[in-house]
Amino acid sequence: MANSDPDKLMIKADKLTKLSFTRWSADWRTATSLYEQAAIGYRFRKDNEKAKEAFEKASKGQEMISSPWDAAKHMESAAALAKELGRWNEVSDHYRRASELYIECGRSQPASDGLAKAARALEDVAPDEAVRLYTDACVVLEEDGKEQMAFDLYRAATSIHVKLERYTDAATFLLKWGVAADKCNAINSQCKAYLSAIIVYLYAHDFQQAQKCYNDCSQIEVFLNSDQNRCASKLLSAYEEGDAEEIKHVAKSSTISNLDHVIIRLARKLPTGDLKELKREEAKEEEPLDENDLT
Numbered sequence: 001m002a003n004s005d006p007d008k009l010m011i012k013a014d015k016l017t018k019l020s021f022t023r024w025s026a027d028w029r030t031a032t033s034l035y036e037q038a039a040i041g042y043r044f045r046k047d048n049e050k051a052k053e054a055f056e057k058a059s060k061g062q063e064m065i066s067s068p069w070d071a072a073k074h075m076e077s078a079a080a081l082a083k084e085l086g087r088w089n090e091v092s093d094h095y096r097r098a099s100e101l102y103i104e105c106g107r108s109q110p111a112s113d114g115l116a117k118a119a120r121a122l123e124d125v126a127p128d129e130a131v132r133l134y135t136d137a138c139v140v141l142e143e144d145g146k147e148q149m150a151f152d153l154y155r156a157a158t159s160i161h162v163k164l165e166r167y168t169d170a171a172t173f174l175l176k177w178g179v180a181a182d183k184c185n186a187i188n189s190q191c192k193a194y195l196s197a198i199i200v201y202l203y204a205h206d207f208q209q210a211q212k213c214y215n216d217c218s219q220i221e222v223f224l225n226s227d228q229n230r231c232a233s234k235l236l237s238a239y240e241e242g243d244a245e246e247i248k249h250v251a252k253s254s255t256i257s258n259l260d261h262v263i264i265r266l267a268r269k270l271p272t273g274d275l276k277e278l279k280r281e282e283a284k285e286e287e288p289l290d291e292n293d294l295t
Contacts, residue, residue, distance in 0.1 A: 009034045068101040103140070134156055199235070
């Protein structure tokens with residue numbers, strides 16, 4: 001049937017959106033319906049390139065007739081097809097646009113979900129953009145008071161940083177997770193995030209930063225009185241004593257076994273680096289100032 005030919009539907013729809021001597025206003029409502037039909041036809045044919053274009057135009061049409069929800073849905077469909085085609089920039093751009101449209105509808109959850117879909121698609125090919133997308137997805141939820149729904153996003157972003165061996169960034173993200181958990185009174189998640197950050201610093205062989213992180217987090221009462229705090233204290237004490245066996249023993253404790261898998265894997269590899277060198281550095285810092293030697 002002629003009307004079911006997606007190419008002809010696209011041509012007809014395009015004509016309806018263009019002004020001419022005989023058409024003084026665009027008929028976006030009819031055109032949008034035709035674009036939607038064409039998109040379905042192309043997708044049935046597995047012509048992803050043309051289907052993507054049709055969904056893009058259908059999304060634009062829904063915007064023009066003041067239906068941001070449907071516009072967002074079509075933009076997500078276009079983003080999914082861009083992923084199939086390996087158009088990674090378009091994956092990010094389209095999901096971001098879909099997220100903006102969902103926010104226009106006052107719907108933070110699908111707005112965040114769209115950004116997270118883009119992030120998952122880009123984790124291997126563009127990890128930096130994936131982290132930005134996960135970060136933005138967290139912000140969308142937190143601005144709507146839904147911090148607890150962002151926990152999986154923090155976990156995913158932390159995993160990317162660890163995979164790329166960017167341990168300072170991973171620890172920073174874990175501390176942000178702790179702050180988000182604090183806002184929604186998720187005490188267990190908060191304390192786990194702080195202990196995880198300390199473990200990441202230790203894995204990176206940055207004992208000073210691990211100690212500072214522990215001291216800072218211990219200013220927070222719920223962490224100070226937690227099992228996670230006691231575990232962190234034992235770990236740091238074992239480091240100070242240069243006791244590799246005790247470090248390994250603590251790393252196998254149930255408190256650490258209840259953390260995320262990516263953190264457990266790091267903990268089970270502790271200690272990294274030279275514990276003797278760590279003690280020498282500490283001793284150097286503790287050397288008293290010789291007042292007679294001012295050179």
